Amino acid sequence: MKKSLIIVVLIASLMFLSSFVFAQSNITDSANNETSSNESVDISNETEVDDDTEKEVEVMDISHGARMRALQLQFQIMRRVLWGEAVIERLGNKTNVTTTELEGIVEELRLLGDEAGRIYNNETANVTVQHFIDIKKDAKALVKEFRKKARLLLSEGDKNALRLKFSEIDRAELKELHGQISEQRRLLNAERARRVLAASGAENEDILRKIKDGEISKREALEQLKTEIKIMKDEEKDRLKEKLREEENKRRELKDKIVSEFKEKRLERASDRLADRAVELRKKGAEKAGNVLEKNSEALRKRAEKVAEKREAIRDALKVRTANTSGRGDSE
Amino acid sequence: MGIKKIIFWIVILLILLGVVYYGANMLGIGSSDSQGSGQEGVVGDAETNSLIEESLIDDTDDVELGEELI
Numbered sequence: 001m002k003k004s005l006i007i008v009v010l011i012a013s014l015m016f017l018s019s020f021v022f023a024q025s026n027i028t029d030s031a032n033n034e035t036s037s038n039e040s041v042d043i044s045n046e047t048e049v050d051d052d053t054e055k056e057v058e059v060m061d062i063s064h065g066a067r068m069r070a071l072q073l074q075f076q077i078m079r080r081v082l083w084g085e086a087v088i089e090r091l092g093n094k095t096n097v098t099t100t101e102l103e104g105i106v107e108e109l110r111l112l113g114d115e116a117g118r119i120y121n122n123e124t125a126n127v128t129v130q131h132f133i134d135i136k137k138d139a140k141a142l143v144k145e146f147r148k149k150a151r152l153l154l155s156e157g158d159k160n161a162l163r164l165k166f167s168e169i170d171r172a173e174l175k176e177l178h179g180q181i182s183e184q185r186r187l188l189n190a191e192r193a194r195r196v197l198a199a200s201g202a203e204n205e206d207i208l209r210k211i212k213d214g215e216i217s218k219r220e221a222l223e224q225l226k227t228e229i230k231i232m233k234d235e236e237k238d239r240l241k242e243k244l245r246e247e248e249n250k251r252r253e254l255k256d257k258i259v260s261e262f263k264e265k266r267l268e269r270a271s272d273r274l275a276d277r278a279v280e281l282r283k284k285g286a287e288k289a290g291n292v293l294e295k296n297s298e299a300l301r302k303r304a305e306k307v308a309e310k311r312e313a314i315r316d317a318l319k320v321r322t323a324n325t326s327g328r329g330d331s332e
Numbered sequence: 333m334g335i336k337k338i339i340f341w342i343v344i345l346l347i348l349l350g351v352v353y354y355g356a357n358m359l360g361i362g363s364s365d366s367q368g369s370g371q372e373g374v375v376g377d378a379e380t381n382s383l384i385e386e387s388l389i390d391d392t393d394d395v396e397l398g399e400e401l402i
Contacts, residue, residue: 052396059389072395083401140398150402159402166401185389192387218388225384237380244383 046137046314047266049259053136057129058255062191066128068184070119073132075177077113077139080146081106082169083162087150090158097153104281104303105146111280112139129258134269186214193225199243201236202228267318274311278304 059065084106088099116135119128154162190211197204207224210216216224229240285300 056395069395073397076395076397080397080401087402136395136397143397143399143401147399147401154402162402182391185391185393189388192389196384196387218390221388222385229384241377241380241383244380244387248383248386 046270046317047263049133049262053133054255054259057132057258058251059188060129060132061251061254062188064184064188064191066119066132068181068188069132070116070128071177071181071184073119073136073139074113074116075174075181077109077116077135078177079170079174080139080143081110081113082173083166084109084146086162086165086169087146087154090162091150091153094153100299100302101149102146103299104306105142105149107281107284107300108277108303108307109139109142109146111277112142130262130269133259133262134266134273138270138273182214186212189218189221193221195247196225196240196244197228199247200229200232200240202232204228267314267321271311271314271318274307274314278307278311281307 056069060069084102088102088106091097091099091102112135116132119131119135190208193211194208197207204224207216207221207228210224211221229237232240281300281304285297285304288297288300
């Protein structure tokens with residue numbers, strides 16, 4: 001009896017321990033995954049698409065979603081352009097501080113903001129999404145570059161004063177864009193709600209109208225949708241679940257396809273985009289050089305040179321990749 | 333009832349609890365993923381509910397441009 005009791009106690013203890021270890025290992029795994037994904041975001045890899053961006057492009061299968069993302073990107077870029085100008089203005093009051101490089105970065109960001117504003121025309125979904133990711137990647141790199149340079153020139157006092165100024169800029173200058181984003185978000189939600197209703201076989205134009213007009217919040221819209229669905233029979237609910245699952249899978253598959261297509265030709269596109277931006281910056285610099293009151297034509301010219309240098313670096317990387325690929329092909 | 337019997341039943345109970353806990357872990361029951369949103373008006377199982385809720389996007393949903401400027 002004693003021996004069997006000891007064995008049973010041992011088994012029980014092992015089971016408890018293993019279940020805790022199992023649970024703990026899940027937590028550790030997810031923590032590791034988060035760490036590695038954060039690290040991959042930090043590495044400046046031209047072809048990498050971060051988790052945030054992957055999630056953002058999922059709504060771009062609907063035209064209102066694509067428009068909303070384009071406007072949001074424009075909003076975020078223009079916000080940083082205005083912040084950047086405020087930083088340059090503050091630094092301009094200091095002696096022995098040169099802001100030429102910062103001015104060049106802000107001008108390049110402005111070009112990206114304008115590009116984001118034009119992103120959605122009649123392009124196909126794939127092109128729009130790739131365009132969105134291209135602009136976002138370029139803008140993120142520029143923000144990082146600006147931050148690195150600006151932080152060396154700003155004191156803590158400057159930063160605090162600027163943060164106060166940034167909040168005022170957000171409220172005033174970007175109000176119109178904010179309104180357009182809200183409108184596209186409402187239209188996107190109305191379209192999504194229409195699809196849920198269609199999948200459940202229900203019709204309720206009133207809910208859709210209220211969502212479009214902004215009369216009800218997301219929470220209220222969900223409650224009203226659920227009220228429609230609650231009265232359905234169990235089999236109908238099962239069919240609805242299947243349809244919603246299918247739609248979600250389709251969205252994810254489309255997103256995966258677009259992201260992998262993005263990676264394939266990113267370097268080529270990055271090179272072309274940099275060439276275009278170098279031309280644009282030179283053009284702007286030349287225009288401003290004619291005006292004696294404009295101080296930043298030099299900044300634009302220098303930035304154009306830097307952009308052209310970056311383009312050369314990407315072209316070199318492309319050549320290496322092509323050589324490696326053909327080398328592997330030959331050996332096979 | 334002797335002390336041995338009490339220990340025996342406690343151990344059996346522990347084993348059962350272990351099995352239930354392990355099984356629940358494997359099935360993901362009780363994990364944060366499977367818990368509802370906490371909102372009222374659940375219309376079916378957790379998956380249907382979450383599919384419906386995820387169909388609409390939040391006002392706070394935005395493009396993430398990474399670091400701040402300063």
